[in-house]
Amino acid sequence: MPANNQFDMPIAIALHGGAGTILRSEMSPEKEVQYTHALKDALHAAYQHLLDHGSALDAVEIAVTMLEDCPLFNAGKGSVFTAEGKHEMDASIMEGRNRSAGAISLVTGVKNPIRLARLVMEKSEHVFLAGSGAMEFARKMKCDFADETYFFDRFRYDQWQKIKDTQSFQLDHSVNTDQEKPKKMGTVGAVACDVQGNIAAATSTGGMTNKRWGRIGDSPVIGSGTYAHNLTCAVSCTGSGEYFLRGVVAYDVSCLIEYKNYSLAQACQEVILQRLLELGGDGGLVAVNAKGEVSMTFNTEGMYRASKSPLGETIAIYDA
Amino acid sequence: MPANNQFDMPIAIALHGGAGTILRSEMSPEKEVQYTHALKDALHAAYQHLLDHGSALDAVEIAVTMLEDCPLFNAGKGSVFTAEGKHEMDASIMEGRNRSAGAISLVTGVKNPIRLARLVMEKSEHVFLAGSGAMEFARKMKCDFADETYFFDRFRYDQWQKIKDTQSFQLDHSVNTDQEKPKKMGTVGAVACDVQGNIAAATSTGGMTNKRWGRIGDSPVIGSGTYAHNLTCAVSCTGSGEYFLRGVVAYDVSCLIEYKNYSLAQACQEVILQRLLELGGDGGLVAVNAKGEVSMTFNTEGMYRASKSPLGETIAIYDA
Numbered sequence: 001m002p003a004n005n006q007f008d009m010p011i012a013i014a015l016h017g018g019a020g021t022i023l024r025s026e027m028s029p030e031k032e033v034q035y036t037h038a039l040k041d042a043l044h045a046a047y048q049h050l051l052d053h054g055s056a057l058d059a060v061e062i063a064v065t066m067l068e069d070c071p072l073f074n075a076g077k078g079s080v081f082t083a084e085g086k087h088e089m090d091a092s093i094m095e096g097r098n099r100s101a102g103a104i105s106l107v108t109g110v111k112n113p114i115r116l117a118r119l120v121m122e123k124s125e126h127v128f129l130a131g132s133g134a135m136e137f138a139r140k141m142k143c144d145f146a147d148e149t150y151f152f153d154r155f156r157y158d159q160w161q162k163i164k165d166t167q168s169f170q171l172d173h174s175v176n177t178d179q180e181k182p183k184k185m186g187t188v189g190a191v192a193c194d195v196q197g198n199i200a201a202a203t204s205t206g207g208m209t210n211k212r213w214g215r216i217g218d219s220p221v222i223g224s225g226t227y228a229h230n231l232t233c234a235v236s237c238t239g240s241g242e243y244f245l246r247g248v249v250a251y252d253v254s255c256l257i258e259y260k261n262y263s264l265a266q267a268c269q270e271v272i273l274q275r276l277l278e279l280g281g282d283g284g285l286v287a288v289n290a291k292g293e294v295s296m297t298f299n300t301e302g303m304y305r306a307s308k309s310p311l312g313e314t315i316a317i318y319d320a
Numbered sequence: 321m322p323a324n325n326q327f328d329m330p331i332a333i334a335l336h337g338g339a340g341t342i343l344r345s346e347m348s349p350e351k352e353v354q355y356t357h358a359l360k361d362a363l364h365a366a367y368q369h370l371l372d373h374g375s376a377l378d379a380v381e382i383a384v385t386m387l388e389d390c391p392l393f394n395a396g397k398g399s400v401f402t403a404e405g406k407h408e409m410d411a412s413i414m415e416g417r418n419r420s421a422g423a424i425s426l427v428t429g430v431k432n433p434i435r436l437a438r439l440v441m442e443k444s445e446h447v448f449l450a451g452s453g454a455m456e457f458a459r460k461m462k463c464d465f466a467d468e469t470y471f472f473d474r475f476r477y478d479q480w481q482k483i484k485d486t487q488s489f490q491l492d493h494s495v496n497t498d499q500e501k502p503k504k505m506g507t508v509g510a511v512a513c514d515v516q517g518n519i520a521a522a523t524s525t526g527g528m529t530n531k532r533w534g535r536i537g538d539s540p541v542i543g544s545g546t547y548a549h550n551l552t553c554a555v556s557c558t559g560s561g562e563y564f565l566r567g568v569v570a571y572d573v574s575c576l577i578e579y580k581n582y583s584l585a586q587a588c589q590e591v592i593l594q595r596l597l598e599l600g601g602d603g604g605l606v607a608v609n610a611k612g613e614v615s616m617t618f619n620t621e622g623m624y625r626a627s628k629s630p631l632g633e634t635i636a637i638y639d640a
Contacts, residue, residue: 099566099599105536106451126535127562131426131451133534214453215446216425223543223568242447246419248543248571255572259579279419 010292010310011050015042015063015190017073017304019238019284022317032317035072039306039315042066046192047308056192056234057095057118060202063190064091064114068204071153073304075188076112079151079206081160087151089206090220091117096199096228096290103220104138105130109151111144114204117220119143127222131214156209163210187219189226189236189286197290201226201234201250217241223251230290232257233264238303239276239283247271247279253287264289268297330612330630331370335362335383335510337393337624339558339604342637352637355392359626359635362386366512367628376512376554377415377438380522383510384411384434388524391473393624395508396432399471399526401480407471409526410540411437416519416548416610423540424458425450429471431464434524437540439463447542451534476529483530507539509546509556509606517610521546521554521570537561543571550610552577553584558623559596559603567591567599573607584609588617 017039046063050056068076079087091113092103102121105128110116119141120129129137138145189203203226205219218225218241225241227250228234235250244250249271256267268287276283277299284298286305296305296314306315337359366383370376388396399407411433412423422441425448430436439461440449449457458465509523523546525539538545538561545561547570548554555570564570569591576587588607596603597619604618606625616625616634626635 094566101566106453124533125562126533127565128536128541130534130536133426133532137533212453213444213446213457214450216448216450221448221541221543222565223541223571227568242445245447245542246414246421248547248568251543251568251571252575255575255579259575 010193011195012193012288012292012294012307012309013043013046013050013059013063013190014286014288014294014296014307015039015046015067015188015305016236016238016284016286016296017067017188018186019298019300019303020186021300022302024318035304035317036315038067038070038072039304043306043308043313043315046190050192050194053195055196056194056198056200057093059192059194060093060190060200061114061118064188064202064204065112067188068112068114073188074186074206075204076206077151078153078156080156080209082207083164083210083212085160087206088211089113089204090216091202091204092220092222092226093117093121093202094200094222094226094228094234095121096230096234099229101127101222103128103222104134105216105220106214107134107138109145109147110135110138111146111150114202116141116143128220159209187238189238191234191236191286191288193288193290193292197230199228199230199234199288199290201228201236203236218244218249221245223248225250227251227254229254233267233287233289235285235287237283237285239300240281243276243279243281244283247276247281249276249285253285264293265295268295272297272299330513331515332513332608332612332614332627332629333363333366333370333379333383333510334606334608334614334616334627335359335366335387335508335625336556336558336604336606336616337387337508338506339618339620339623340506341620342622344638347637355624355637356635358387358390358392359624363626363628363633363635366510370512370514373515375516376514376518376520379512379514380413380510380520381434381438384508384522384524385432387508388432388434393508394506394526395524396526397471398473398476400476400529402527403484403530403532405480407526408531409433409524410536411522411524412540412542412546413437413441413522414520414542414546414548414554415441416550416554419549421447421542423448423542424454425536425540426534427454427458429465429467430455430458431466431470434522436461436463437522448540479529507558509558511554511556511606511608513608513610513612517550519548519550519554519608519610521548521556523556538564538569541565543568545570547571547574549574553587553607553609555605555607557603557605559620560601563596563599563601564603567596567601569596569605573605584613585615588615592617592619
């Protein structure tokens with residue numbers, strides 16, 4: 001075991017950049033290196049914060065902010081285009097110590113949606129704000145805004161142009177055979193355990209290409225996309241959002257631990273490999289508990305993911 | 321047992337019009353009669369539908385639509401004023417047979433939000449739509465819209481005028497000592513079990529007086545305000561929405577039944593009388609299961625509620 005953890009309490013960080021059909025045949029070596037580096041940078045920054053006795057809450061915010069700032073992932077800067085050519089973003093964050101939570105949805109122009117979600121948790125009396133009201137709150141909180149050029153990406157724009165006059169929307173996780181490039185995965189997220197034994201979870205997304213009607217997926221929904229309770233686990237999900245909402249996936253993991261005494265790994269496997277599949281959903285999650293155990297579970301061909309604890313480091317894309 | 325149930329399968333309907341501090345001293349006999357009649361009308365209409373072999377899904381829609389149309393309750397026509405003087409409504413519906421679900425949030429001018437939620441479930445590929453996008457979907461679906469005069473209510477308007485220039489918002493469930501009239505409770509909802517043994521849940525709300533920033537409570541959130549699964553139960557919640565979101569209350573009832581083999585009553589009591597209180601939240605819920613058992617549980621002084629099954633009928637406001 002590496003000697004860099006000098007504390008009695010274990011620390012751990014795990015993060016994802018989306019799950020889905022990530023075919024090796026569609027992934028160039030250059031792209032793979034870019035994704036791996038982006039995951040590693042966020043992982044190491046958050047882990048260093050934990051090594052420095054920082055909180056799990058700060059660690060997941062650091063990791064998700066860095067993934068939001070990276071154009072490779074569908075969140076923050078890399079968000080996909082809606083049917084109206086906008087970038088509508090959702091995010092949520094939850095702290096396991098006291099189960100406080102913050103979430104925002106359908107926000108445009110906010111540079112780091114996860115920071116806004118945290119401000120909702122800490123500076124409002126609410127849990128969930130959306131739309132123009134949430135943006136008014138963001139301005140009151142002096143959040144950084146960015147203009148359209150910041151969010152513009154040629155590949156994303158072309159992706160949108162291809163389908164914008166149709167009724168279809170592109171589930172970032174689903175197979176799209178007429179597309180050569182690797183899929184931009186739908187969500188980013190992180191979970192962490194700090195030296196105090198506190199855990200936290202954070203999730204952020206740019207939604208689906210050509211999405212309309214103010215669709216909200218699971219990412220900003222406490223219990224479905226994000227959940228954290230020191231007693232059980234912290235979870236961040238990614239996948240076919242509608243199924244994660246109906247399955248209340250993040251809280252389901254917690255309930256199997258609390259009510260059936262499952263281990264973290266057993267609970268994640270039962271929820272993702274059985275219960276979610278039975279409902280028809282695909283995707284995955286990252287989870288930690290207050291003992292610093294980590295699970296990264298998915299029922300798709302791949303999930304951009306990374307984890308680090310005193311036991312070692314994992315950075316991977318495809319199924320093992 | 322009354323003989324009006326000619327089927328082997330039990331049927332049942334339960335509904336609520338909000339929970340909170342409903343003081344007898346603040347309730348006039350006339351008001352009490354009005355509330356009781358409104359609850360009874362919705363109850364009987366939905367129950368008759370179940371007697372006629374109608375589905376649980378239709379029954380909860382019938383009940384909630386009638387409560388939305390009644391100015392006494394904070395949903396639909398009776399919705400309270402936001403900080404901007406608007407009526408922003410949320411609703412959700414879920415079917416236990418296949419766990420399909422629909423939800424809408426931050427919708428203005430839609431006469432019956434619960435019908436829109438059902439259309440989201442049945443006519444879109446999504447679960448959760450919000451804001452102007454959800455209203456665009458409503459127009460596409462040819463939903464009935466109503467203008468501001470339909471939603472205007474003098475009492476609600478005065479309620480808003482009193483606090484509109486403050487930063488405060490009025491949680492409809494909390495004590496407000498400087499107010500003479502009975503509190504307008506925050507939410508309406510219904511759960512039902514039909515002759516097929518299918519169950520369903522529906523919830524609808526007008527939010528909080530003077531609410532701002534696009535606040536979303538638990539009512540439109542699957543797992544928190546509404547949940548239904550034939551295997552376990554159908555649940556509709558009402559109360560301090562932020563705590564119901566953090567507690568994932570509706571799904572928690574289901575998990576206690578599924579994972580710990582609790583009875584419906586045990587599960588509702590543990591969630592509302594213990595777990596929600598530990599988190600600091602107040603409110604209640606109505607629940608049924610596929611055996612036609614009913615639970616109406618709350619930790620507040622009262623909950624507008626009604627239930628009917630072959631075993632009998634209950635209509636009540638205060639604690640027993």
